[in-house]
Amino acid sequence: MYRTLRAIGLLCAVLAFMSDDADFVKDAVAEQSPTETPSAWYPRTEKLRPNEMFVVALGTGMPTPITRGQKSSAWYVELGNGDIFMFDVGSGSMENLFALRPEFHRVDKVFASHLHTDHVGDAAALWVGGWLSGRYTPLHIYGPSGSKPELGTAAFVEGLKKAYAWDIAGRSGILPDAGGQLIAHEFDFKQDGGVVYEKNGVKITSFPAVHVLDGSVSYRLDWKGLSFVFGGDSAPNKWFIERAKGADFVIHELFYTPEGLAKTLGWEARQATFVSSYIHTPPSGFGKIMAEVKPRLAVGYHTIRQPELDMMMIEEVRKVYDGPLVIANDLMAWSITKDQIKQREVVSSERVQAPPTTQAYKEAKRSGEAKYSEFINNGKWKGYTPPPLPEK
Ligand SMILES: [Zn+2]
């Protein structure tokens, strides 16, 4: 009984922390400090401050079920210097990316933790959807090697190009040439702290994760004294503890308890325990990791949100970790500076237009010509006359 009451209390504390009144993130059970600052973030209404890091959870779920409320893993990171980074681009996440109405010419870098569909399933949707929406330069996909070449990121990208050859060819001459390019940057999955990206004062390093096969990694982004750590799917691993220590914003998977998984998916105890605790990280492991890492904010994701599962997870985490904590929901947003971490929720229409494109996009070189054969041309119905084509 006491345990249940305690769990309800903790859940309430976390829910209160995540409520509209939450402003400063000090602790999950910290006093609330209602201010006049709105807790909602509206697309295209504010500019980042020069020292601000802005993070949005675009997908916090798994490969199944992908729902209106929860897409698969994807994280949007925008910096005050104008850079935008995507960490993972899991299935369904493009819907939430569009909800932000970002400037797509800046959304040109994806850092994939591994090649499961719930982490890269929308790569093609970003490649083509972003190109149609303002990107006039290539899309860069950074990701790990595998145990053999065909299991690495470069092979994944080559496969996408083959699979979508018709799509890309069909946009030739209509969209900017360079925007149709997809460029893989594969690095050794074994590197521990190796630099994957370094530009404009931003450094991104990678380190290995323990998940199913060789080739799952985590990333750390450092910029202007702020640090963001993104854990790829993994059982608790030594590299994460080392590399994430003391970072500001630390994301790690927070998977079901074995019991929760058995109940939710109807699995047997052995399978549920293996998946939850040997290739993923259950709440007890997540809590231990965060107790060791001591971030300014610990962020859990990669579980289907259900009140009773939340309660089970929070109870387990709180046995070993009492620091700042949030279980992320899709479209939660955080403004991070040296002084504060402010949590809000993206408020966006269910149906949005693509954001406006730039002059540079309009003027970017377009060559080639997509056309069909005489056979298809002869199939045009004589009973319909299209409007005359304007000169420009
Ligand atoms: Zn996953």
Ligand SMILES: [Zn+2]
């Ligand atoms: Zn995975």
